[in-house]
Amino acid sequence: MTGYSVGQVAAFAGITVRTLHHYDGIGLLCPSGRSHAGHRRYEDADLDRLQRVLFYRELGFPLEEVAALLDDPESDPREQLRRQHALLTGRITRLQQMAEAVEHAMEAHRMGIDLTPEERFEVFGEQDPGRYAQEAEERWGTTDAYAESKRRTASYTKEDWKRMQDESADWGRRYVELLEAGEPAEGERAMDLAEEHRLHIEGWFYACSHEFHTCLGDMYVADERFTAFYDAMRPGFAAHLRDAITANAVRHV
Numbered sequence: 001m002t003g004y005s006v007g008q009v010a011a012f013a014g015i016t017v018r019t020l021h022h023y024d025g026i027g028l029l030c031p032s033g034r035s036h037a038g039h040r041r042y043e044d045a046d047l048d049r050l051q052r053v054l055f056y057r058e059l060g061f062p063l064e065e066v067a068a069l070l071d072d073p074e075s076d077p078r079e080q081l082r083r084q085h086a087l088l089t090g091r092i093t094r095l096q097q098m099a100e101a102v103e104h105a106m107e108a109h110r111m112g113i114d115l116t117p118e119e120r121f122e123v124f125g126e127q128d129p130g131r132y133a134q135e136a137e138e139r140w141g142t143t144d145a146y147a148e149s150k151r152r153t154a155s156y157t158k159e160d161w162k163r164m165q166d167e168s169a170d171w172g173r174r175y176v177e178l179l180e181a182g183e184p185a186e187g188e189r190a191m192d193l194a195e196e197h198r199l200h201i202e203g204w205f206y207a208c209s210h211e212f213h214t215c216l217g218d219m220y221v222a223d224e225r226f227t228a229f230y231d232a233m234r235p236g237f238a239a240h241l242r243d244a245i246t247a248n249a250v251r252h253v
Contacts, residue, residue, distance in 0.1 A: 003033055003041035013050055028067050029053055052080070059087055145206040152205060164204050171196060175241070176234045185243035191251055194244040210249035217245035 010017045023029035024040065029050055033041040042050075049070065056066040069080070156164075175193050183189055194213075201208040201216075208216075220226040220238045230238040 003031075003043050004047070005035075006031075006040045006042070009042045009047065009050065012047070013054060015054070023050075023053065026063065026067075028063060028070075052084070055084055055088075059091060145208075145212070148206040167200060171200065172233055175237070179234050179237060179240060185240050186247040190240070190244040191248040194241065194248040195252075197241070197245070198248070210252050213245055214249045217242035 004012070006017050006020050010020055020029070020040070024031065029046065031040040032043040032046055035041055052070060053066055056069065057063075061069070171193065178189055178193065194217075198208050198210065198213045201213070220230060221242050227238040230241060
């Protein structure tokens with residue numbers, strides 16, 4: 001006896017016998033043959049059609065539309081494969097985007113940023129700190145500063161984050177004005193802004209000594225991501241800030 005029984009096909013495809021009976025009943029997938037006892041027998045061509053049916057169903061196509069796609073007399077098998085490839089690629093892209101969104105939500109939760117995705121975008125834009133949460137936890141997760149920052153930020157509302165961002169933006173504008181005026185990093189105004197930067201960290205996140213602040217200043221130049229962030233406001237910002245932080249620390253010593 002040639003072909004496959006309905007039970008065998010159901011096992012191959014990971015679907016139920018009832019589903020195959022339904023597909024047969026609506027004319028979507030009719031087996032090519034019958035046994036002497038009248039039982040359904042599926043040939044290789046039937047399995048090929050079933051594979052295409054299940055593909056479109058996986059993508060959410062209703063059965064009526066699947067039937068129309070497969071039975072279109074103008075349809076070229078190669079064109080159908082190209083269409084399937086394009087649809088599958090699109091779905092993969094959407095799933096990757098969804099996975100990234102979930103990862104960012106998980107990272108933001110680890111940082112204690114309890115905001116909706118819309119609120120995070122409103123507050124942080126493309127500079128969502130959740131992106132680097134895992135790295136931050138790996139580098140500083142055992143420190144008192146990290147624990148204190150996580151404890152504090154867990155209670156911040158959207159308004160708190162926006163106020164913090166506004167303070168940072170105002171400080172950044174004033175520092176850019178200083179740079180454009182050509183003032184040195186060792187000057188009083190630059191050191192005062194460096195001290196304001198340290199107090200901003202201390203006020204919002206964790207106790208930041210001058211020694212620790214100096215380490216942060218070095219990181220702003222050593223880590224290209226921080227350099228890019230500051231230098232996007234004005235070229236040379238990161239190095240100038242590092243030098244101002246160092247000069248401010250020496251002044252306080």
